[in-house]
Structure formats: C-alpha cells, structure tokens
Amino acid sequence: MQRSEPAPETSNFSVRRGEPLVVVDHVEKHYGQFHALKDVSLSVDRGEVVVVIGPSGSGKSTLCRTINRLETFTSGSIRIDGDELPKEGKALAALRADVGMVFQSFNLFAHLTVLDNVTLGPIKVKRQSKADAERAARVLLERVGVAQQAEKLPGQLSGGQQQRVAIARALAMNPKVMLFDEPTSALDPEMINEVLDVMVGLAQDGMTMIVVTHEMGFARKAADRVVFMADGQIVEEAAPEEFFTAPKSARAKDFLSKLITH
Amino acid sequence: MGIITDNLDLWSSTLLGTLVLFVAGGLLALVLGTLVGAMRVSPIPVARAVGTFYVNTIRNTPLTLVFFAFAFALPPLLGLRLTGDVSLTLAICALGIYTATYVAETIRSGINTVPVGQAEAARALGLTFGQVMTLVVLPQAFRSVIPPMMSVFIALLKNTTVAAGFSVVNLGSIRSYLSERGENQFVAILWVMVVFVVLVLLLSWAQRALENRWKVAR
Numbered sequence: 001m002q003r004s005e006p007a008p009e010t011s012n013f014s015v016r017r018g019e020p021l022v023v024v025d026h027v028e029k030h031y032g033q034f035h036a037l038k039d040v041s042l043s044v045d046r047g048e049v050v051v052v053i054g055p056s057g058s059g060k061s062t063l064c065r066t067i068n069r070l071e072t073f074t075s076g077s078i079r080i081d082g083d084e085l086p087k088e089g090k091a092l093a094a095l096r097a098d099v100g101m102v103f104q105s106f107n108l109f110a111h112l113t114v115l116d117n118v119t120l121g122p123i124k125v126k127r128q129s130k131a132d133a134e135r136a137a138r139v140l141l142e143r144v145g146v147a148q149q150a151e152k153l154p155g156q157l158s159g160g161q162q163q164r165v166a167i168a169r170a171l172a173m174n175p176k177v178m179l180f181d182e183p184t185s186a187l188d189p190e191m192i193n194e195v196l197d198v199m200v201g202l203a204q205d206g207m208t209m210i211v212v213t214h215e216m217g218f219a220r221k222a223a224d225r226v227v228f229m230a231d232g233q234i235v236e237e238a239a240p241e242e243f244f245t246a247p248k249s250a251r252a253k254d255f256l257s258k259l260i261t262h
Numbered sequence: 263m264g265i266i267t268d269n270l271d272l273w274s275s276t277l278l279g280t281l282v283l284f285v286a287g288g289l290l291a292l293v294l295g296t297l298v299g300a301m302r303v304s305p306i307p308v309a310r311a312v313g314t315f316y317v318n319t320i321r322n323t324p325l326t327l328v329f330f331a332f333a334f335a336l337p338p339l340l341g342l343r344l345t346g347d348v349s350l351t352l353a354i355c356a357l358g359i360y361t362a363t364y365v366a367e368t369i370r371s372g373i374n375t376v377p378v379g380q381a382e383a384a385r386a387l388g389l390t391f392g393q394v395m396t397l398v399v400l401p402q403a404f405r406s407v408i409p410p411m412m413s414v415f416i417a418l419l420k421n422t423t424v425a426a427g428f429s430v431v432n433l434g435s436i437r438s439y440l441s442e443r444g445e446n447q448f449v450a451i452l453w454v455m456v457v458f459v460v461l462v463l464l465l466s467w468a469q470r471a472l473e474n475r476w477k478v479a480r
Binding site: 070105108 | 305377379380382383384385386387388389390393397398401402405476
C-alpha cells in the first residue's frame with residue numbers, strides 16, 4: 001500500500017494527517033523491581049499505522065496498555081490528541097472512549113449478545129439512542145463480516161469471529177486511534193487471516209493504529225513504520241521494507257534471523 | 263390436621279410474618295450486600311476499608327446479639343416506642359444488615375470468577391467504575407454465584423425465627439400461641455418444620471429456574 005500518495009480530499013483522516021495524535025514522552029514503568037519500560041518515547045501521527053514487534057517480555061504489550069492507562073506508569077507523560085492522559089475518574093473514562101482497544105483474548109462481554117456488545121459503549125458512554133446504536137452496530141458487523149451472528153452470545157462464535165466483533169465494538173465508539181494488543185495470538189492459523197484482512201481494511205481507510213503483533217506479513221502490508229522493542233526499550237524504528245531487509249541493530253538482526261529459520 | 267384447620271388464623275398471620283421478614287430482610291440484604299461487595303473491590307481505599315470493617319464486625323457477631331442491639335439498644339437511643347410496627351422494622355433491619363455481610367462475600371467471590379479482561383474491556387470503552395460493575399461485572403458475578411447465594415437466602419429464611427424472641431410474630435412464635443390454645447406443642451413444631459421444608463423447596467426450585475435461564479456460554 002502506498003502511503004505517500006495524497007488521499008482523496010473527502011477523507012476526513014487525510015485532511016489532518018501528519019499531526020501527532022499519540023505522543024508517548026520518556027515513559028518509565030516499574031513492576032516492583034522489574035523495569036518494564038525504559039525511557040520510551042514514541043509519536044504516532046494521525047492516520048499512521050505503527051506496528052510494534054519484539055520478543056516476548058520486551059514491553060510491547062505493556063506499552064500498548066499504557067497508552068489508555070490500563071497500566072499505570074512511573075514517570076513520563078502520554079498525550080492523546082494534545083490532551084494529557086488523566087490519572088483516573090471521569091476524565092480518564094472520557095479519554096478512553098476515544099481510544100479503541102482490541103485484546104489478545106477478545107474480552108467480549110460473555111453475558112451479552114454480539115449486538116449488545118457493540119452497542120453498550122455507544123448507548124452508555126456516548127448516550128446514543130438504542131435504535132441509532134443498533135443501526136450503526138449492524139453496519140459495523142456487516143463490515144467485519146459477522147452480521148449473521150448479531151443475536152448470538154460470544155461463546156457461540158469462533159475465535160476469529162469473536163475478534164472481529166471485538167474490532168466492531170471498538171470501532172462503534174468512533175475512536176481517534178485503535179490499539180491492538182496481539183490481536184491474532186490466540187487464534188487458530190486459519191482464523192488469523194480473517195482478522196488481519198479486517199485490520200488491513202481499517203488501515204487503508206486511514207485509521208490511526210498501533211498494533212502489537214507477531215504477524216510480519218501484516219507489518220509489511222499495512223504498516224507505515226515498524227517499532228522494534230527489546231528489554232523495555234525501543235531499539236529501532238524504520239519503514240517496514242527497510243526494517244525487514246536491512247535492520248540496523250544487532251538485537252533486531254538476531255530477532256529476525258530467528259523468525260526466518262522457522 | 264386439626265391443628266392446622268382449627269387455627270388457620272394463627273398459621274396465616276405467622277406465615278405472613280415470616281414472609282414479610284424474609285422478603286424485606288432479603289431485599290435489604292441484597293441491595294446492601296451488593297453495594298458492600300462492590301466496595302470491597304473498588305479502587306478507592308476508603309471504600310474498601312469501610313466494606314471490610316462492616317463485614318468483619320457484623321459477620322463475626324452472633325445474630326441474636328445483632329437483634330439485641332436493634333431491639334433493646336437502638337430504641338432508647340433513637341427515642342422509639344416499641345410498637346408492633348417498630349419491632350417488625352427493627353427485626354427486618356437486623357436480619358438485612360446481618361445477612362448483607364454474607365451476600366457481600368458471596369458477590370465478591372462471584373466478582374473474582376469474572377475474568378479481569380471483562381472489566382478491562384469495559385474500562386477501555388470509557389465506562390466508569392460504577393458502569394463497569396453494574397453493566398458488565400455484577401451481572402456475570404450474580405450468574406456464577408446462584409447456588410451459594412441461594413444458601414444464604416435459605417439461611418435467612420430460617421433465621422427469621424430468631425425474631426420470635428423479640429416479640430415479632432412469625433412461624434417461630436406459633437408454638438407458644440398454639441400451646442395456649444391447648445394444642446400439642448410437639449405436633450406444632452413438626453408442622454412448622456414441614457412448612458419450612460416446603461418454603462425452602464420453593465427457593466430451590468427458583469434457584470434451578472434462575473440457573474437454567476442464566477446459563478452463560480463461555
């Protein structure tokens with residue numbers, strides 16, 4: 001996908017593209033003695049798709065969860081669309097409403113139907129009417145290809161279907177940015193692609209995305225930038241082609257070589 | 263059967279007394295217990311401390327002492343005259359506040375069965391703590407604790423008889439009324455037992471109905 005081409009004038013995302021939307025500034029995080037994030041700084045522009053990769057335990061999931069403060073951090077700052085991330089309470093809830101999150105384990109509300117999962121946020125947080133929320137939800141479910149399952153409970157769906165519902169649930173809030181925390185790591189191989197296809201579609205539509213993943217194919221296809229993390233630090237940032245063909249750091253070379261041998 | 267048919271007035275008024283104590287005390291226990299259970303998992307330290315203190319003091323006190331406090335210590339403090347209605351209200355409070363501690367702990371164990379990801383997903387949508395609890399966590403917690411919760415309410419049903427010692431008319435007091443009318447006390451107690459067995463069977467039936475309705479596919 002060619003990111004450099006000017007997007008059509010009608011695209012809402014492209015008009016304001018290029019301003020920083022998520023700014024992570026010198027963030028440190030400790031779990032007791034463990035130093036999980038070491039002086040992490042990252043700026044993601046509006047409409048940009050950033051893929052975060054790295055070995056397990058490198059802090060990439062922690063970084064992703066820190067951006068909407070599901071994890072607290074020790075020092076530093078995180079700004080979303082210019083606003084400092086509030087510590088707690090209603091202000092934090094309001095900010096989270098603008099940040100979509102997709103989890104490794106889907107986390108669909110087990111007692112609610114697929115449709116109710118998608119409409120809960122719009123109705124309770126955005127105060128939309130039930131009818132409006134359901135209309136919008138059905139459009140989103142159609143878009144991710146699970147419209148037929150709207151009345152079922154999450155437990156009756158396959159993993160891939162559940163994750164696509166989870167993406168629809170996050171999109172229903174009309175978020176400024178979407179965070180994906182290893183969205184395909186809990187899926188059977190044949191279900192990974194159905195989820196990745198939805199994500200590639202989102203990226204092409206201009207959604208700002210931060211994606212923690214092990215899917216290098218997705219990184220090559222949809223990412224504007226690859227961020228490589230190891231031991232709680234950002235070791236290297238580069239365009240996907242550049243990163244995969246000519247990694248600069250020894251740590252990244254080592255990581256990539258292990259991927260290729262398998 | 264004469265002991266029933268000849269004294270229908272007594273049986274109906276005492277059964278009504280038991281049901282009023284059970285339903286009103288149970289509602290109070292459910293509301294208060296849910297609140298306290300939620301407080302004990304809340305992110306606010308003061309709320310957690312108050313919840314823990316409440317459970318630890320009231321649950322560790324024998325029910326009869328809780329009744330003593332409400333029936334004898336509270337009225338003079340509040341300047342209440344002990345009429346029938348006041349006694350009944352105080353008995354409902356005693357039962358409700360006592361049972362709420364068990365409800366709170368049952369709910370809390372239910373909350374612990376709800377995967378943490380459910381609350382995280384709800385928070386990530388922008389729901390407040392209160393909404394996360396009432397819309398996502400508690401509905402699932404209730405479903406997973408129906409059997410132990412029903413045990414709490416069965417215990418409450420039987421505990422209503424303690425109110426008999428504090429001049430509140432219920433099935434626990436019918437024996438003395440019947441003996442005044444010259445009925446065999448032993449037979450009276452056997453019939454009270456039968457009534458309780460039937461009432462508890464009704465609760466068990468309600469439990470099964472709820473369990474079937476609220477099966478959550480995971």
